[in-house]
Amino acid sequence: MRAxxxxxxxxxxxxxxxxxxxxAALLAEHGFTALPVLDDDDRLIGxxxxxxxxxxxxxxxxxxxxxxxxxxxxxxxxTTVGEVMTTPAIAMGPGTDVAVLAKALLDAGNRSxxxxxxxTLVGILTRRDIVRAIARDDDTIAADVRHRLEIYGSDRxxxxxxxxxxxxxxDQFDDETDRHIATVLAEAVPxxxxxxxxxxxxxxxx
Amino acid sequence: xxxxxxxxPAMTVGTVMTRCPVSVVAGAPFATVAAVLSxxxxxxxxxxxxxxxxxxxxxxxxxxxxxxxxxxxARELMSRHxxxxxxxxxxxxxxxxxxxxxxxxxxxxxxxxxxxxxxxRDLLTTYLRDDDAIRADVERxxxxxPxxxxxxxxxxxxxxGRVEWRSTRAVLVERVRAVPxxxxxxxxxGYVFDDAx
Numbered sequence: 001m002r003a004x005x006x007x008x009x010x011x012x013x014x015x016x017x018x019x020x021x022x023x024a025a026l027l028a029e030h031g032f033t034a035l036p037v038l039d040d041d042d043r044l045i046g047x048x049x050x051x052x053x054x055x056x057x058x059x060x061x062x063x064x065x066x067x068x069x070x071x072x073x074x075x076x077x078x079t080t081v082g083e084v085m086t087t088p089a090i091a092m093g094p095g096t097d098v099a100v101l102a103k104a105l106l107d108a109g110n111r112s113x114x115x116x117x118x119x120t121l122v123g124i125l126t127r128r129d130i131v132r133a134i135a136r137d138d139d140t141i142a143a144d145v146r147h148r149l150e151i152y153g154s155d156r157x158x159x160x161x162x163x164x165x166x167x168x169x170x171d172q173f174d175d176e177t178d179r180h181i182a183t184v185l186a187e188a189v190p191x192x193x194x195x196x197x198x199x200x201x202x203x204x205x206x
Numbered sequence: 207x208x209x210x211x212x213x214x215p216a217m218t219v220g221t222v223m224t225r226c227p228v229s230v231v232a233g234a235p236f237a238t239v240a241a242v243l244s245x246x247x248x249x250x251x252x253x254x255x256x257x258x259x260x261x262x263x264x265x266x267x268x269x270x271x272x273x274x275x276x277x278x279x280a281r282e283l284m285s286r287h288x289x290x291x292x293x294x295x296x297x298x299x300x301x302x303x304x305x306x307x308x309x310x311x312x313x314x315x316x317x318x319x320x321x322x323x324x325x326x327r328d329l330l331t332t333y334l335r336d337d338d339a340i341r342a343d344v345e346r347x348x349x350x351x352p353x354x355x356x357x358x359x360x361x362x363x364x365x366x367g368r369v370e371w372r373s374t375r376a377v378l379v380e381r382v383r384a385v386p387x388x389x390x391x392x393x394x395x396g397y398v399f400d401d402a403x
Contacts, residue, residue: 024334025331028331031327050310050326050330053330054326054330054333055305102271102272103271103272105267106267106270106271111249111266127267127270128243128244128266131243131269131270132244134244135237135240135241135245136240136241164245190236190237191237191241192237
């Protein structure tokens with residue numbers, strides 16, 4: 001599995017002069033983990049995460065603000081992305097093996113990896129994308145269950161449906177023992193939450 | 207500190223938390239944990255015992271390390287002793303805790319039982335409240351005092367002026383610290399009468 005197979009594109013990005021308030025609004029609105037920062041030539045220059053935005057709001061020693069000479073009553077201070085972002089940003093190419101990318105994310109303690117071709121941002125890949133790829137979707141589970149039930153009768157006998165990991169098996173015959181075995185087989189399939197089997201009615205529409 | 211004194215009771219984490227969060231048991235297999243994270247769109251899932259007591263947490267990072275999922279359960283994947291808070295913890299205290307510890311979510315427990323979860327993302331807008339809005343709220347909680355100088359920069363509140371009694375200062379600072387969006391309070395208040403005997 002390569003980065004290009006599971007990355008998200010196009011990517012929502014910000015500029016160095018974007019305010020942290022605007023960046024926070026984007027993160028909250030889209031549920032993103034990080035925003036890549038582009039320069040005036042649309043090249044990747046950095047990345048800003050929720051942690052970067054929040055760190056700015058809890059200064060270690062607030063009394064330092066007084067000694068910096070900011071006069072009380074002076075106008076509001078607007079902080080920009082450029083002041084809090086991480087730069088340069090680590091990035092990888094679209095052909096990168098996802099296992100390599102996962103290790104890079106874990107080693108760096110990062111949650112998202114910008115994907116670039118040269119210095120052009122072409123996508124972004126997060127820990128969540130990798131988990132989604134690991135977690136088995138209903139179609140994959142259904143195919144796996146059908147495959148395992150083949151030894152217990154052709155695919156004409158068993159009709160398998162999977163919804164959110166819950167497997168329903170309709171049995172064209174009416175054999176309770178076989179249905180029990182089918183349930184046990186299905187529940188051994190990775191990703192299955194539970195399985196139930198029942199006798200299909202004659203008047204079922206297909 | 208009650209509503210009559212302050213005019214504005216501090217919001218608690220119980221007001222904003224997600225109740226009855228999705229969880230898994232320690233024996234849940236790898237594939238189930240992955241499915242739960244993926245289907246619910248969450249970055250980490252709490253692990254509970256049969257009595258609903260919080261025993262650990264499994265995050266995305268614990269799953270993507272490349273280990274073969276076969277035969278692995280939540281018990282082997284989880285981090286133990288996740289950080290927790292009580293339901294009556296004030297929001298500003300939670301916001302500070304999230305910022306200082308760098309964790310992305312706090313589980314809310316009662317007698318060890320998981321009752322809710324609050325994430326840093328949920329409170330992101332609280333961190334970044336407009337200084338003008340914060341100042342208006344601070345002036346309101348101080349409205350029973352003689353006029354005081356209040357300035358707010360990036361959530362840091364500076365209090366200037368003079369109160370009548372020395373003992374009032376600490377009370378006022380606590381009121382101001384409880385205002386949502388306040389990051390820290392710099393107390394430069396003077397007093398007329400010293401009642402701290």
